Amino acid sequence: MRVLFSGVPAYGHLLPLAPLIDAAFAGGHAAGLLTSAGVGELITTELPPGVDHLPAGPMPLAFSEETAQRTGANVFQPTPATIGEIFGGTRLDRTADAAMPLVRQWQPDIVVADAFDTVGPLLAAALEIPWHQVGLGPGLPAGITGEITRVAAARYTDRGLTPAPARSYIDPCPALLRDPGWTSPFPGLPIRAQAHRRPGDATLRLDPPPSGRPRVLVTLGTIFSEPHLLDAVVDAVRGHEVDLVVTEGLSIHDENDSPENTHREPVEHSGGAAVRYVPFTPLAELLGDTDIVIGAGGSGTVLSALVHGIPMILWPQGADQEITAARATAGGVARTVGESGEITEALSALLDDDSYRNTATKVAGEIAGLPGPREVLGAVIGASR
Structure with missing residues (x-):
């Protein structure tokens, strides 16, 4: 065929x-x-x-x-x-x-x-x-x-x-x-549903997060990962004692475009988040040790997080992201924010309330079947x- x-x-x-x-x-x-x-x-x-x-x-x-x-x-x-x-x-x-x-x-x-x-x-x-x-x-x-x-x-x-x-x-x-x-x-x-992986072996190996620190993955997808949006998310999370992994995204460009190399080095914040930036990486390589995902509400990110039973904070930026974020929030696996400043409180809620993870774990079981x-x-x- x-x-x-x-x-x-x-x-x-x-x-x-x-x-x-x-x-x-x-x-x-x-x-x-x-x-x-x-x-x-x-x-x-x-x-x-x-x-x-x-x-x-x-x-x-x-x-x-x-x-x-x-x-x-x-x-x-x-x-x-x-x-x-x-x-x-x-x-x-x-x-x-x-x-x-x-x-x-x-x-x-x-x-x-x-x-x-x-x-x-x-x-x-x-x-x-x-x-x-x-x-x-x-x-x-x-x-x-x-x-x-x-x-x-x-x-x-x-x-x-x-x-x-x-x-x-x-x-x-x-x-x-x-x-x-x-x-x-x-x-x-x-x-x-499956989290995206490249054919063959994984190309990125992340060390486990430091003992006692939850890992938070920030991924705004491949279209909306402008540096100023990522910076806004990092600033909102900065005060939390978490291991923060930030994907820099990757857009498909028209033939005459030359995307800038915006890769940044890790940043340690005393008493707060330890921030690590990584290039575009298939989500299957990043979600294994992740406790919370902060994303824009793209379907691929939301489904991948649920495959792994991970709750989310979603900040929609466009396309059909508001639709997906609204459904994830109504289902009890995510909180949706309208601006970056709301991420700080939303992260505290997800860290303190196990119901989001419990519901996401239940959905992961449904997907697996x-x-x-x-x-x-x-x-x-x-x-x-």
Whole structure:
């Protein structure tokens, strides 16, 4: 079976596909990834070896800026209508036709697309093959999915195609994070979430925290890890006697960008936090000795923390982070803050109140009982025959 994975060219969209890509190889199937050429380094370092990269379409900054030019909307504080234009309009316009000859040549049997990706489903319709959708975290509200679908529908009409529903919705979200009013848009297939790890051995080995000191991991993800935001978090935690590990983040840049090297040396604070900065590192390498995670509410971070039974403090910065943070807070595994100054009190609460960790541990057990990627991929292939 030839399985084509299709995703928005960003870490938070492509890394959740990695376990399924790995499962495809383990099952003796061919795996290809359709996404922008700008993520070549991600594919070689963060995904299983042997993925066929089908490069097509622009990077997020380019198609977001083009959406702003087309609509006049603020794409950094998008409404559902703007999200629809970004993913169902501009990115689809700029990617689908360029991808078509590559995909026809690769000859997939099925397509597996991330929840924001509209390119893979359109190409599946053109090739008349089944497709499946992968959720990234809590299911997207109907107001957002409806706008993406509505805008994309015109692109199908222009090409004489008829949209087809996904054969399944692969859902990594444990029940605690699921909105009670949300229903799966397609037949649901639960999957066991995993903290991201690189293929092969771990590349970073952290010493255990000093005796008696809890370890706090600060990770604002790959998009919102600007130095001033990280500094604000460190300042808020500085007075606590904790072992503080801060990930500096890593964005996928457009081809002409040159990201600055912002790596900083460890800082010891007498009577307070001992601070250590580390470069972008897969979360699986950092969570083993971690007691509390401070993050922005990205789905990958929240799910990874829950896999390890770790409570969180969440400071949403954009995208769908407020949705995920709200669900984690309602479920009793996190506290959400609106500004960095609130982190100090929130950290004291999590250090003093075991209920957050107890609930997170319970959720970790629920996640561990879900089907793994190989089992889910087998179900996907079975549903596609």
